[in-house]
Amino acid sequence: LNFTSRTTVNxxxxxxxxxxAMHEVFLCRVAAHPILRKDLNFxxxxxxxQDLSVRGKNKKEKLExxxxxMVKSADxxxxxxxxxxxxxxxxxxxxxxxxxxxxxxASAKSDKMTRSHKNVADDYNRIGSSLYALGTQDSTDICKxxxxxxxxxxxxxxxxxxxxxxxxxxxxxxxKYYLRESQAAKDLLYRRSRSLVDYxxxxxxxxKARAKNKDVxxxxxxxxxxxxxxxxxxxxxxxxxxDFKTRRVAAFRKNLVELAELELKHAKVIMxxxxxxxxxxxxxxx
Amino acid sequence: xxxxxxxxxxxxxxxAELEELEDGEDLFTSTVSTLESSPSSPxxxxxxxxxxxxxxxGPKPTEMIDDDREDLFAEATEExxxxxxxxxxxxxxxxxxxxTPVTPTTLVAPRMESKSGTAPAGFxxxxxEIEEEANGDLFDIEINVSDPEKVGxxxxxxxxxxxxTKTSISMFHQSEFSVKRRFSDFLGLHSKLxxxxxxxxxxxxxxxxxxxxxxxxVKVGKEDSSSTEFVEKRRAALERYLQRTVKHPTLLQDxxxxxxxxxxxxxxxxxxxxxxxxxxLRMVNKAADxxxxxxxxxxxxxxxxxxxxxxxxxxxxxxxxxxxSVEALVCHRKELSANTAAFAxxxxxxxxxxxxxxxxxxxxQLAEVEEKIDQLHQEQAFADFYMFSELLGDYIRLIAAxxxxxxxxxxxxxxxxxxxxxxxxxxxxxxxxxLANKPDKLQQAKDEIKEWETKVQQGEKDFEQISKTIRxxxxxxxxxxxxxxxxxxxxxxxxxxxxxxxxxxxWEAFLPEAKAIA
Numbered sequence: 139l140n141f142t143s144r145t146t147v148n149x150x151x152x153x154x155x156x157x158x159a160m161h162e163v164f165l166c167r168v169a170a171h172p173i174l175r176k177d178l179n180f181x182x183x184x185x186x187x188q189d190l191s192v193r194g195k196n197k198k199e200k201l202e203x204x205x206x207x208m209v210k211s212a213d214x215x216x217x218x219x220x221x222x223x224x225x226x227x228x229x230x231x232x233x234x235x236x237x238x239x240x241x242x243x244a245s246a247k248s249d250k251m252t253r254s255h256k257n258v259a260d261d262y263n264r265i266g267s268s269l270y271a272l273g274t275q276d277s278t279d280i281c282k283x284x285x286x287x288x289x290x291x292x293x294x295x296x297x298x299x300x301x302x303x304x305x306x307x308x309x310x311x312x313x314k315y316y317l318r319e320s321q322a323a324k325d326l327l328y329r330r331s332r333s334l335v336d337y338x339x340x341x342x343x344x345x346k347a348r349a350k351n352k353d354v355x356x357x358x359x360x361x362x363x364x365x366x367x368x369x370x371x372x373x374x375x376x377x378x379x380x381d382f383k384t385r386r387v388a389a390f391r392k393n394l395v396e397l398a399e400l401e402l403k404h405a406k407v408i409m410x411x412x413x414x415x416x417x418x419x420x421x422x423x424x
Numbered sequence: 425x426x427x428x429x430x431x432x433x434x435x436x437x438x439x440a441e442l443e444e445l446e447d448g449e450d451l452f453t454s455t456v457s458t459l460e461s462s463p464s465s466p467x468x469x470x471x472x473x474x475x476x477x478x479x480x481x482g483p484k485p486t487e488m489i490d491d492d493r494e495d496l497f498a499e500a501t502e503e504x505x506x507x508x509x510x511x512x513x514x515x516x517x518x519x520x521x522x523x524t525p526v527t528p529t530t531l532v533a534p535r536m537e538s539k540s541g542t543a544p545a546g547f548x549x550x551x552x553e554i555e556e557e558a559n560g561d562l563f564d565i566e567i568n569v570s571d572p573e574k575v576g577x578x579x580x581x582x583x584x585x586x587x588x589t590k591t592s593i594s595m596f597h598q599s600e601f602s603v604k605r606r607f608s609d610f611l612g613l614h615s616k617l618x619x620x621x622x623x624x625x626x627x628x629x630x631x632x633x634x635x636x637x638x639x640x641x642v643k644v645g646k647e648d649s650s651s652t653e654f655v656e657k658r659r660a661a662l663e664r665y666l667q668r669t670v671k672h673p674t675l676l677q678d679x680x681x682x683x684x685x686x687x688x689x690x691x692x693x694x695x696x697x698x699x700x701x702x703x704x705l706r707m708v709n710k711a712a713d714x715x716x717x718x719x720x721x722x723x724x725x726x727x728x729x730x731x732x733x734x735x736x737x738x739x740x741x742x743x744x745x746x747x748x749s750v751e752a753l754v755c756h757r758k759e760l761s762a763n764t765a766a767f768a769x770x771x772x773x774x775x776x777x778x779x780x781x782x783x784x785x786x787x788x789q790l791a792e793v794e795e796k797i798d799q800l801h802q803e804q805a806f807a808d809f810y811m812f813s814e815l816l817g818d819y820i821r822l823i824a825a826x827x828x829x830x831x832x833x834x835x836x837x838x839x840x841x842x843x844x845x846x847x848x849x850x851x852x853x854x855x856x857x858x859l860a861n862k863p864d865k866l867q868q869a870k871d872e873i874k875e876w877e878t879k880v881q882q883g884e885k886d887f888e889q890i891s892k893t894i895r896x897x898x899x900x901x902x903x904x905x906x907x908x909x910x911x912x913x914x915x916x917x918x919x920x921x922x923x924x925x926x927x928x929x930x931w932e933a934f935l936p937e938a939k940a941i942a
Contacts, residue, residue: 233779240774247767254760261753268746275738280906287913294920387780387941394786394938398931405927412924416917422910 148296152303159307163315167385224372230379231327238320245313252310255302262295283422290415294408301404308397316386323382330375333368340364565591565670567685569663572655574642575606581643582606585659587666589685595677601686607632607639609690610662616680617669622825623832624886625893627901628675629668630821632661660810664818671904722834726891732898733830740823747816754809761801768794782941789937793930800923807919815912819905826901833890840883847876 165184168174183190195203266288273284340361347357571586588602614631621628638654670676684690724730768791775787854869 233777236777237774240770240777244767244770244774247763247770251760251763251767254756254763257756258753258760261749261756264749265746265753268742268749272739272742272746275742278902278906280909283906283910283913287917290917383780387783390783390786391938391941394790394941395935398935398938402928402931402935405924405931408924409921409928412917412921416921419917420914 148299148303152299152306155303156307156311160311160315163389226376227327227330227372230323234320234324234327238317238324241313241317241320245310245317248305248310248313252302252306255298255305259295259298259302262291262298266291266295279422283419286415286419286422290412290419293411293415297404297408297411301401304400304404305397308393308400312389312393316389319382319386323379326375326378330368330371333364333371337361337364337368565589565593565676567663567666567670569659569666572659573604579643582608583639583642583655583658585662587685593676596682597686603685603688603690605684605690607634607658607662608692609684610665612690613669613680613684614665617675617678620678620680621675622828623836625829625833625890625897626672626674627822627825627829627897629665629672630825631665632658633821657810657814661814661818664814668818668822668904672900722837728895729830729833729891733827736823736826736830740820740827743816743820743823747813747820750808750813750816754805754813757801757805757808761798761805764794764798764801768792768798786937786941789934793934796930797927800926804919804923807916811912811916811919815908819908822901826898829894829897833887833894836883836887836890840880840887843876843879843883847873847880850876 168177168180174180269284269288269291273281273288275281276284340357340363344354344357344361347354566589568588568590569585570588573584573586575582575584584604584606586602587605588600589596590600592599611631611634614628618628635654635658638651638658641651642655669681675681771787771794772791775784775791778784778787850869850873854866854873857866857869
């Protein structure tokens with residue numbers, strides 16, 4: 139009975155399942171996206187039958203990312219103060235800010251809960267092996283008893299570990315994913331707001347230019363570009379946000395259903411395993 | 425009352441023996457006199473020990489009853505010279521100062537009946553009844569510890585517990601009665617019982633542990649969940665302690681135990697306080713004992729004892745390991761419960777902010793399910809603890825008591841050996857005096873030799889007796905252990921099964937709600 143090696147294998151399998159699932163979701167999303175699906179990189183990724191040599195970000199690129207984030211968060215503070223005339227976006231913004239915070243909280247709490255579950259499963263493991271040691275050493279009739287109960291704990295432990303892994307997969311990962319998604323949606327809103335600010339600034343600049351009658355053409359061009367950008371981003375943002383809701387509802391539905399089904403399955407399996415062993419334990423003559 | 429020296433009364437219906445014994449003589453002396461005076465009993469060649477050792481039974485209480493019945497039982501003695509060792513202990517009281525007859529009081533009744541004629545048959549029957557009683561089939565006593573109540577204020581406050589006894593044993597004055605006792609009363613009881621019975625080989629169940637931290641919280645008046653938990657833990661432990669103590673057929677006969685259960689007022693046991701004079705003396709003695717134990721090198725002639733000691737050592741280690749794992753489980757399960765509750769709240773909040781109606785409702789329901797599951801975890805943690813963890817803790821302490829009893833046997837052996845050494849010295853001294861020709865000192869030396877010869881024989885007798893008692897006690901302990909573990913573990917497994925059943929119910933109810941998300 140090699141408890142440690144089996145646990146490690148099971149843990150590895152659980153993590154593997156997780157990673158595979160996340161990748162699958164990612165690829166499906168890209169494939170479903172009207173624009174992204176047409177991306178050449180995506181096609182290469184799916185079709186090229188030899189090793190893709192992907193290089194990681196070098197220092198310069200990592201630094202760029204860092205600064206971009208800094209700018210974004212600083213900017214975000216300024217931009218979020220601007221109230222939107224469009225009801226749809228205003229509602230989305232209010233919704234997303236609150237939703238994001240709550241998903242963050244739920245994700246963290248779910249993580250803690252799944253970790254506790256795992257701890258309990260680990261304890262069952264230790265108890266099982268202690269009982270086994272007791273059973274093999276005991277001289278009284280109680281030894282068969284200990285051995286049987288040890289078996290019970292061992293079997294239950296495996297299931298509890300699976301419960302923890304499934305909760306992690308279906309609940310924690312879902313929440314984590316939507317935490318990032320809602321952040322991405324917020325980022326999109328931010329970009330749109332940024333673009334709105336640019337548009338408004340361009341309008342002001344145009345008025346100024348017209349007033350001074352200086353660089354009017356340039357100001358007009360800038361204003362037109364900004365307007366187009368803004369309208370384009372508003373249009374795609376609206377679609378993306380509507381899609382976001384649809385996807386979110388579908389993903390939650392899928393995962394919650396699967397979570398409930400798995401929890402049910404595990405509880406029933408434990409009962410099925412438990413029952414005969416339990417009866418056997420009751421029948422041991424002491 | 426010199427509790428240690430005086431044997432506990434052997435039953436209300438035998439005042440005759442009581443009077444004989446109250447002189448403070450040990451059982452042997454009175455036995456000697458009755459044996460010598462009884463014509464039908466075998467003539468002791470020298471000391472009664474020799475005679476009694478040929479009988480597989482020790483001196484019987486029967487031999488001390490008034491002349492009326494003496495002949496009857498002397499007859500019975502001869503007839504019922506037993507081979508089966510387990511029947512032995514039941515009738516032979518221990519020939520040491522702190523006497524404990526194993527015979528329950530009901531023994532008296534059949535005895536009286538057999539007076540009228542069919543002596544041997546009646547005698548046998550009563551022995552069977554005694555055996556049954558000792559095995560617990562007719563054992564009818566139930567103890568409950570309940571209603572913890574705080575008495576007093578500040579640092580002088582204490583918890584009083586109600587101890588209710590329900591019994592059909594005739595030794596008690598009523599069939600149902602209750603008293604109020606505080607924790608130190610329990611410790612006092614244990615202290616008395618341990619002093620009386622441990623050194624002759626009886627495994628006295630240990631009392632629950634003191635806890636300065638726990639009690640201070642209660643005294644200070646913190647009405648929070650941790651102090652309620654502490655009080656409940658203690659109440660349950662006290663109940664288990666008393667239940668184990670009364671299950672012991674010998675201890676049940678003890679007058680201190682009876683006084684504890686029955687008397688409405690009990691003198692306050694101050695010597696149980698950790699920092700009292702007696703407490704410090706106890707600590708010093710414990711340390712001295714530990715040192716002595718290391719220096720006693722016993723020639724174990726009986727492999728059984730060596731084997732058993734090793735077994736108990738192993739068992740102790742294994743139980744401690746298991747106990748640690750179960751304590752970890754209790755801790756983690758409490759954490760799981762707390763984390764599940766936190767998640768439930770968080771999921772409810774998420775449900776509130778979700779703007780898709782059906783999903784919002786499903787999330788709220790998920791929150792409800794998780795809240796119910798949190799309750800389940802709490803109950804399971806409770807079961808983990810009270811059934812499993814506390815049982816292991818109790819047995820770890822019980823095994824310490826068992827080890828203590830083995831140590832007493834070693835000390836007893838040492839005493840015997842020491843007596844032999846002293847006897848040898850006295851003999852040598854006498855030989856020297858013989859040569860030196862000092863008649864007055866010679867007589868003293870001869871007297872001393874006689875004295876030490878008696879002590880040596882007493883020492884051997886004591887050693888044999890404690891060995892015999894320990895064998896019996898260990899047998900009983902093992903039986904009880906098996907029973908205890910089986911009962912508790914089955915109850916615990918039932919709790920696990922129940923949790924699973926509830927989980928199935930909850931998730932089955934949630935599944936359609938999740939599917940309803942459109």
